Amino acid sequence: MSSTDLYVVADFCLIPIGTGESSVAEHIAECHRVLEKSGLTFKMHGYGTNIEGPWSEVSQVIHDCHAAVHAKGAPRIATNVRIGTRVDRETPVGRGNEVKLKRVEEILARDEQA
Amino acid sequence: MSSTDLYVVADFCLIPIGTGESSVAEHIAECHRVLEKSGLTFKMHGYGTNIEGPWSEVSQVIHDCHAAVHAKGAPRIATNVRIGTRVDRETPVGRGNEVKLKRVEEILARDEQA
Amino acid sequence: MSSTDLYVVADFCLIPIGTGESSVAEHIAECHRVLEKSGLTFKMHGYGTNIEGPWSEVSQVIHDCHAAVHAKGAPRIATNVRIGTRVDRETPVGRGNEVKLKRVEEILARDEQA
Amino acid sequence: MSSTDLYVVADFCLIPIGTGESSVAEHIAECHRVLEKSGLTFKMHGYGTNIEGPWSEVSQVIHDCHAAVHAKGAPRIATNVRIGTRVDRETPVGRGNEVKLKRVEEILARDEQA
Numbered sequence: 001m002s003s004t005d006l007y008v009v010a011d012f013c014l015i016p017i018g019t020g021e022s023s024v025a026e027h028i029a030e031c032h033r034v035l036e037k038s039g040l041t042f043k044m045h046g047y048g049t050n051i052e053g054p055w056s057e058v059s060q061v062i063h064d065c066h067a068a069v070h071a072k073g074a075p076r077i078a079t080n081v082r083i084g085t086r087v088d089r090e091t092p093v094g095r096g097n098e099v100k101l102k103r104v105e106e107i108l109a110r111d112e113q114a
Numbered sequence: 115m116s117s118t119d120l121y122v123v124a125d126f127c128l129i130p131i132g133t134g135e136s137s138v139a140e141h142i143a144e145c146h147r148v149l150e151k152s153g154l155t156f157k158m159h160g161y162g163t164n165i166e167g168p169w170s171e172v173s174q175v176i177h178d179c180h181a182a183v184h185a186k187g188a189p190r191i192a193t194n195v196r197i198g199t200r201v202d203r204e205t206p207v208g209r210g211n212e213v214k215l216k217r218v219e220e221i222l223a224r225d226e227q228a
Numbered sequence: 229m230s231s232t233d234l235y236v237v238a239d240f241c242l243i244p245i246g247t248g249e250s251s252v253a254e255h256i257a258e259c260h261r262v263l264e265k266s267g268l269t270f271k272m273h274g275y276g277t278n279i280e281g282p283w284s285e286v287s288q289v290i291h292d293c294h295a296a297v298h299a300k301g302a303p304r305i306a307t308n309v310r311i312g313t314r315v316d317r318e319t320p321v322g323r324g325n326e327v328k329l330k331r332v333e334e335i336l337a338r339d340e341q342a
Numbered sequence: 343m344s345s346t347d348l349y350v351v352a353d354f355c356l357i358p359i360g361t362g363e364s365s366v367a368e369h370i371a372e373c374h375r376v377l378e379k380s381g382l383t384f385k386m387h388g389y390g391t392n393i394e395g396p397w398s399e400v401s402q403v404i405h406d407c408h409a410a411v412h413a414k415g416a417p418r419i420a421t422n423v424r425i426g427t428r429v430d431r432e433t434p435v436g437r438g439n440e441v442k443l444k445r446v447e448e449i450l451a452r453d454e455q456a
Contacts, residue, residue, distance in 0.1 A: 006408055011127070011161035013196055015243050015306045018250030018430070022202050022304040025214070029221035044218065046157070046164040046211025047125035047196050055408075059401035066348055066397075066427050075430035076250040078243045080308045081423040082127055082161050082194060085408050088136045088360070088417035097160025100139070104158065107143035120294055129357050129420045132316070132364030136418040169294075173287035180234055180283075180313050189316035190364040192357045194422045195309040199294050202246070202303035239355070239389035241424055250430045253442070257449035271388070272446065274439020275353035275424050278388040308424060310355055310389050316364045325388020328367070332386065335371035 005054045009096035012062055012081040013048035016074035030072050031065040038064075041094040048080075050097040055085075119168045123210035126176055126195040127162035130188035144186050145179040152178075155208040162194075164211040169199075233282045237324035240290055240309040241276035244302035258300055259293040266292075269322040276308075278325040283313075347396045351438035354404055354423040355390035358416035372414050373407040380406075383436040390422075392439040397427075 016027045028044075035042045035051065038061040042051040051058055066077050084096075092099055130141045142158075149156045149165065152175040156165040165172055180191050198210075206213055244255045256272075263270045263279065266289040270279040279286055294305050312324075320327055358369045370386075377384045377393065380403040384393040393400055408419050426438075434441055 004409060006405060006412075009161065011159075013125070013306075015245060017243060017245065017252065018248065019246065020248035022200060022246030023217075024245065025217040025221055028218045029225075032218065032222055033225070043160070044215060045125075045159040046215050047123065047198070048162070050160040055401070055405045059397070059405075062425075063348060063397045063401075066425075067346060070348075070427070070429045076428040077426065078241075078306075079425045080194075080196060081425065083404075083408075083421045083423060084161070084419065085412070086136060086418040087412045101158060101160050103137075103139040104142045104146065107139055108146055111143075111147070118295060120291060120298075127420075129359060131357060131359065131366065132362065133360065134362035136360030138359065169287070169291045173283070173291075176311075177234060177283045177287075180311075181232060184234075184313070184315045190314040191312065192355075192420075193311045195311060197290075197294075197307045197309065198305065199298070200304040201298045237389065239387075241353070250428060251445075253445040253449055256446045257453075260446065260450055261453070272443060273353075273387040274385070274392040274443050275351065275426070276390070308422075310422060312389070314364060329386060329388050331365075331367040332370045332374065335367055336374055339371075339375070 005056050006085045007053070007091050007093070008055045008058050009052045009084045009091060009100070010058055010081060011048050011050050012079055014065055014069065014077060014079045016069055017076040017078055019074050027069045027072060027074060030068050034065050034068050035061060043097070052094065052096045119170050120199045121167070121205050121207070122169045122172050123166045123198045123205060123214070124172055124195060125162050125164050126193055128179055128183065128191060128193045130183055131190040131192060133188050141183045141186060141188060144182050148179050148182050149175060157211070166208065166210045233284050234313045235281070235319050235321070236283045236286050237280045237312045237319060237328070238286055238309060239276050239278050240307055242293055242297065242305060242307045244297055245304040245306060247302050255297045255300060255302060258296050262293050262296050263289060271325070280322065280324045347398050348427045349395070349433050349435070350397045350400050351394045351426045351433060351442070352400055352423060353390050353392050354421055356407055356411065356419060356421045358411055359418040359420060361416050369411045369414060369416060372410050376407050376410050377403060385439070394436065394438045
């Protein structure tokens with residue numbers, strides 16, 4: 001069971017704790033730098049970051065975001081991750097989150113035509 | 115304590131359960147219609163929806179999404195919500211999520227100039 | 229659609245931000261006091277709190293936890309909430325989370341008998 | 343940065359999608375069997391499972407729960423994970439979630455004595 005590496009479409013939101021300042025932007029920017037080096041597809045939004053790829057790589061890059069934010073001085077971190085996998089069809093690599101959103105937009109576009 | 119209605123910057127991801135089909139796009143489109151009627155600021159992304167407003171209104175509209183998705187046939191629903199509040203400064207109404215993202219982008223833009 | 233008040237079985241995890249200390253125990257204890265006054269069924273575990281009741285009441289008490297934790301000095305808070313509703317059967321009031329766990333335990337107990 | 347393997351105190355809630363039945367107990371029981379084989383410390387509650395250990399092992403076992411639940415017939419899965427790491431002090435191995443809860447209970451016990 002552990003031999004396969006499922007493809008995962010995910011979203012995560014990392015919160016530094018105990019920093020003494022309420023702004024988290026510097027820490028999130030640091031995550032952006034880590035994500036960029038990973039080569040994985042990702043996109044930040046107002047309350048988290050869409051990311052996708054093989055499970056082990058997505059897990060590793062979130063781990064490395066934690067390591068980088070700790071290195072920047074955060075003594076503690078709490079992250080919330082949403083993880084989606086499916087076996088009924090192939091997820092188009094690097095386009096899983098984009099395709100999900102597009103499908104909803106197509107349905108809504110039909111509303112306007114009707 | 116319960117007299118105030120905190121302003122909340124949030125993100126939620128609704129999952130219909132027991133529908134017999136792996137696609138959730140029709141249900142998410144239904145949420146979009148509910149959200150649009152609410153008048154609140156919201157923006158869908160690949161793994162959820164940014165939304166903000168007074169706590170009671172944000173809570174009510176997510177409730178109404180559940181009611182609408184149940185009405186469309188989902189016997190059960192599981193939603194994940196991220197909720198942020200702050201009292202150190204005013205959140206610009208309807209622009210809380212946007213402003214958070216902009217701050218990170220400004221920090222990253224300085225990287226490129228350096 | 230907004231007239232009903234769905235019964236919700238939930239779990240939430242509240243994180244104070246910008247407090248300058250990595251411990252969150254005092255803030256979580258404050259939430260416990262707020263929850264106790266609410267009269268709703270709840271149970272803390274190692275990474276959050278099970279809670280259930282009518283949607284509006286569960287939402288209100290989480291709001292009041294935020295207000296109380298802000299009053300104790302946290303300038304900013306990020307909470308993660310898992311919300312479950314169902315319309316295929318009645319949830320036994322105050323026992324939704326307990327019953328879910330029991331069903332899993334019953335299935336596992338059959339493993340041992342087999 | 344990626345050389346270390348941070349110790350993680352976590353909680354996850356796995357939701358099978360597209361199964362055609364609203365009950366998820368059989369799938370969660372399957373996760374329990376996978377978790378037990380992992381040797382990691384875990385504890386189920388009404389809306390998820392506390393789990394802890396080295397990051398890579400916790401990630402791997404949640405992956406293996408997905409694989410097992412797919413093998414049982416779920417075409418799609420959505421999981422929510424809360425992940426906590428800290429570098430200000432050692433987490434007592436296998437007792438991170440338990441210790442967090444104990445600290446809150448100690449604070450509340452003082453209330454009753456006062």
